[in-house]
Amino acid sequence: MIIIPTINLTMAATIAVLYAVGFYLLLSRSLMRVLIGVVVLGHASNLLLQLAGGPPARPPIIGTDPAAMADPLPQALALTAIVITFALTTFLLALGYRSFVLVGHDEVQDDVEDRRIGGQKADPVALESADDDPPDDSDDPSSDRIASTDDDVEAAATGERERP
Amino acid sequence: MAEPDRADPDPEQAWDGPRQPWLLNGDCRGPRHRSLLLEITTRAVFPTVLVFSVYLLLVGHYGPGGGFSAGLVAGLAFVLRHIAGGGGDLGSGRAVRPPTVIGAGMAVGVVSALLPLAFGLRVLESAKLGAALPVLGAVEVQTSLFLEVGVYLLIVGVVLELLRSLGSGIERDLEESGERARQ
Amino acid sequence: MSTVITLPVLLPMLGAAVTVVFARSPVLQRVVGVVVLAVVAALAGVLLVVADGSGPVVAELGGWAAPVGIALVADRLSALLLLVSTLVTLAVLVYAIDQRIADYGRGTASTTFHPMYLMLSAGVSLAYLTGDLFTLFVAFEVMLTASYVLISRRTTATRVRAGMTYVTVSLMSSLLFLTAIAMVYAATGTVNLADLAGRMDALPAELRTVLGLMLLVVFGIKAAIVPLHFWLPDSYPNAPGPVAALFAGLLTKVGFYAMLRTQTLLFSRDEPWTLMLVLAVATMLIGALGALAQNDLNRLLSFLLVSHIGFMLFGLAVFDAESVGGAALYAAHHITVLATLFLVSGLITRRTGTVALDQMGGLVGTAPGLAVLFVIPALTLAGIPPTAGFVAKLALLEAGVGAGSGPVAVAGVVIVASLLTLVALVRVWVRVFWGEPRPALPDDDPDDEVVVGTAATAAPMYAATAGLVAVSLAISVFAGPLTAMTDRAGVDLLDRGPYRVAVLGDAP
Amino acid sequence: MLALVLAHLVLAGLLPMVSARSRPAAFAVAALPPSITLLWAFSQTGAALGAGVTESVPWAPALGLTLSFRLDALALVMIILVSGVGAVILVHCIGYFAPDSPQATRSAALLLAFAGAMLGLVLADDLLTLYVFWELTSIASFLLVGQGGERRAERRAAVQALLVTVFGGLAMLLGFVLLGEAAGTYRISEILADPPRGGLVTVALVLVLLGAFTKSAQLPFHPWLPAAMVAPTPVSAYLHAASMVKAGVYLVARLSPGFADLPVWWGPVVVVGLGTMLVGGWRALAETDLKKLLAFGTVSQLGFLMVLLGAGQRTAALAGTAMLLAHALFKAPLFLAVGTIDHATGTRDLRKLSGLRTALPGTAIAATLAAASMAGVPPLLGFVGKEAAFEAFVSEGGARGYLLAFGVLAGSVLTVAYSARFLWGAFAAKPGVEPTAVRHPPGALLTGPIWLCALAGLLLGTAYVLVDLLTEPYSALYPDEHGYHLALWHGFNVPLLFTAIALGGGLLLHRARGTVDALSHHSPVDAQRGYRATVEGVSRLAVAVTGRLQAGSLPLYLGAILVTFVLLPGVAAVLAGQWPVDQLVYDSVLQVPLALVVVVAALALTRSHRRFTAVLLVGVIGYGVGGLFIVDGAPDLALAQFLVETLSLVAFVFVLRRLPSHFTERRATLRSRLPRLVIAAVGGLTVAGIAVVLSAARVGPAAVSAEFVRLAPAEAGATNVVSAIIVDFRALDTVGEIGVLFIAAAGVSSLVLATRYDTRRKRRSGGDEVRSGQNDPEHEREVL
Structure with missing residues (x-):
């Protein structure tokens, strides 16, 4: 068995390019690109897993010289990983399709609620009462708020209600 | 399945189109989608590939192959058949439905993990089974083959499911939304 | 015993297969789901008792001794979290089943819900029990893929974005995990955790740090550590009610468990971990402040979830037996309390028809039972005595103040974060339960899983929620034996010896 | 003792069932446990004044969490307040709440639960036990003040009370833990027996004091107490006068014997206490709402108690304990009297009230008796306590002694003034105001409790020996310097002079109320505004931080993850810097062309704008990687890779049928793509770099690969080792x-x-x- 599986320069460059491209695609807004990025990253990590076993050698099938045999474990792990990546790819593909059907395009939208909070101009959401809120953005689908009937603070302070 | 093409009145388009489920069972697609050459090829190749996949399944212990690759090969045979015969060909109610195949594969896999318990072995422990079969003589089988079979079944089921959803499902969506298939 | 330990993984998988094959029978699906989870919970209880009494339970799968085969290990930590998680999973299942019955009637089967739910449970069990880094990856994938399906079960135009965020970020973490495994194997030549512990020690310290940080980032995404947490508040709140409860309860804690396990077993350290202290502070504060800025009940809870991950990180950062045990206890209580709060939020939403805090009010008069169901977990989360949250927080504080000036300062941040948590929860109370009662809003989406109105809320949904509240109270009542056990768990984790001996035999 | 506490709590849980039948009955039932507790405590007097009665129930011993209780002299005094006054107030409630009042159900259960929690608090002999009950009282107070939460004032007051007290409580918890860590125990009696010292103990004590100050409404946290006056009056009387607000004072009294020699302890206590006494008294002179007047009076008195019990000397402790008792016995009836007035006339605004002296003579006399005790008029208990207080500081001498003596004197002048203002406001016939009509004459249930408390003040004042007996054991924890004992008459001395000055000055101040009124409305600092600003500031900070960080954009989130990945392990790897020296360019020539194909396809992928092209390029990468697997000697892997790649292609093509042929994303400029490019490139390099470094550092041969090869044919019955691993190992x-x-x-x-x-x-x-x-x-x- 090989003791030092130092990854050679060619393979290191390949890994670097694959990861970089995968990351680059992953950071885009188009879901299809993200998906392709995931596939590329999957290839990259499977390749890396296989390389972690050591440099090229004979297939690990009994009959060859064990000393010249490739490390079988990373192969088995990579095989499992390939299947899993495949499963995830198909799922993401379906999700992308579904998104396309529902939204009409396949770009990842920003979160509406986050944007609303980000757009608040430091208007604190008051703690004590439900009634002194800053007005919501108009694009809030549920903005037809119910008017509240709050009583007079002064009346509260004089404790009229305690009278039986 | 909606089949607007079937009643295509244009005789010039339809005169040489096959009208019966001639080569493959299942519903007959509209002639515009059919390709004689592909159907014949599929007809010839399909059983062969299936047999090859079973071979891969059995040989997995001794060389490249195994339940996973075998299942994929069988799955690709179904893909070919889907492309040639269309979605109506597969899983339209007559055949076993794909989720059942998947579930069965999963069940076989898990049961094969638990079965050794019945024989006083540990979970997932494998053993050699020897049996004297009438024609083949003494056959030795490693019980881990059951897991391989589970994997095989499951993969075939998964591919069938993909064909049903991504294949036929999207095709139907396309037809319903009036778009034309690009490929 | 070695059989018992495999069943929490295999039984739910078998159940999933059965529920798919017999998908046409909703009754069978429900029975299988509940029975399987109940059995798993019982087994987890047995495992906990045995692991606490006579050391880690190990199963050598297929009869192959580790590291040749995969070992499943149930020590105190994993058995405890397994037990609590399964109880939560069971309660949420009961809730979900009854919600479905209330909304769709008894006869409707669900093709995906039950199988996916059981697979998720199997994945979680496997993640807790595995003693193998690669199997941990597989377990994560089983769990996460099932969660992808569950979160995208009712994709609408608004929800599909949340599903995207969740799936994409999780996929990235999975791929980074795979990368990290490759790196670990490249450096050490093994993926068995117990075996790795020895081989890691032989690596140069700097390279060990590299691997440790890599695994930290990988699990940190799942555990939602700041700055890896952004995805969580954007995705969980949009999942269907019970699913959100399950995710909030379990998934982040599985991530934290993995972090706790790998960091203690593989990367021993003698003093508090400064980087982790910093991350803990950031997580606690940014999460709590995030909660204060929300108007959506579920988002508010999601931010609190993030904030309290910081509490556990604090325990990990201090890195002594007491603190690590405290973190384990905190995780266990946190699983129940977050799930409960999300279920309560679901009940509130069913009553009011909205998740917007400024659209609700007056529930204390119209739904006093719900008020009680909210108050107890809310106090628990805020760590107000005598709840379980207090006990767990106390364990962390005690460990922290004994560990030097850095941890003492962070203990102060724990106090601040607790106060902010309370402020956020008081806001919920004031806005939801106090004030003028308001009419339920018309249901925005009449055929989704939320049906507004009390009549459509089945009593078992309340019962399931109350059951979880009871679990959380039980943690408080039995704090004595529990803390004693988590203390022992902490000692084991840092000692590493018992785990390695149990897996590899006497001469690791 | 735990059983008594639990009995309160359990019965409180069951009380709604009683309320459902009859609400007055609920209060009557609720009054039982406190009464029984009081009787039990009296039955233990002998032991309590001696060694004390202890009980200890372990809860979580691993954390030092034990429910330890101890009944000693100080606890006994507190039980008189908590259970004795509590029972009286619950009886008053029977008459106060209307039989159909929706508040009654809630209030009865919560008041009883509160009584239980408070009982636990005063009996606790363990810091953590004390903390447990401490927070429970905060929660009970929150719910009692907030009631149904229908009105904004109630909600605000409840929230403010909760936030302020829990803020202090949490700080105190940290202080307790630090203290417990330093002392090695949480047991109060053990800590006091051997008080720890050291750097962290200082921090701990400051934190503990923070808890005590917030709970006892000391400067600058006091505004929550007047605000809490929106609660029903019996609630105010019980929580916000007699018992809960005493918790902070009680805690200081508890710990002072161990720590009062430290400036970090007595310094803040004395300064804050004195300040609170003066500010509270001054503010009371400006209030027109009788209840708020009393509330500020309570604030002032709490400051006074704080000074006495935190000063750390015997006479002051004696005075403090007596005043503790006296305060409950005069403040509770005063509140109840206001409640009765409110109940009878519908207002408690002193500008509207007139002539009640004749209309409600019984209430007026009882209230006068109580107010006189508050003002320190002999022979009432208040006088006895205040005498001792003056004596304590006068005889102490020195800068601190005189400062405190004159400070307390000034406070006492204010006390007399607002006592007079109260009596005048409530009962006097005011010129120009028509006599207030009494609509509901108060029954015996309403006035009885007032009389009971007021008379108790008188009785204990005359029977000062009893009080001395009760307070002596606690003050004996300090060294006895002068042998002072509580008494009505100590001869003509400075304290008596002080009392005279206080009474005279206070009455003069009351006469000049017009001027005082005008002055006292100009308050330079407003603590309430400070609270508001803090809460709003935190909310604003929350929105600002969250709005900035939580951008809602998926690419940004992924970018953050990637940057973290680059920064943490990447930087660590660079720092480790162990690039292998023996790295080859390639191991097998075949790797080079295959790698080239993969790299070119990958780079082309970033520039492709057609989906189909992109998918094809991915296919090329996949097959290329498969080829590399073959070269590496992994035929199984390669086979799977080819098959999977093919199936993926098919799946992609299926979906692409429906999607537009080009990516819809706008074509970004290089400038906007640059960060993405840089992050991705650095990420790729980081991964590859770490991989090389780590692969070169392999510490040994693969752990089990040789075993796999050995076991596969014999044990697993397979010659394909990979396959054996997959389906067997x-x-x-x-x-x-x-x-x-x-x-x-x-x-x-x-x-x-x-x-x-x-x-x-x-x-x-x-x-x-x-x-x-x-x-x-x-x-x-x-x-x-």
């Missing part, structure tokens, strides 16, 4: 793997097949909304 991975496939397939069909059941409808806002067809029964049937 690591079969569980395979089971998990098919599980993933199983899930993914189910997910795919659920997602894709739902599409045809989607329905579109118009939204109110105009746009189309697509409703999901998933879960549609038809859809479910099809997925089946």
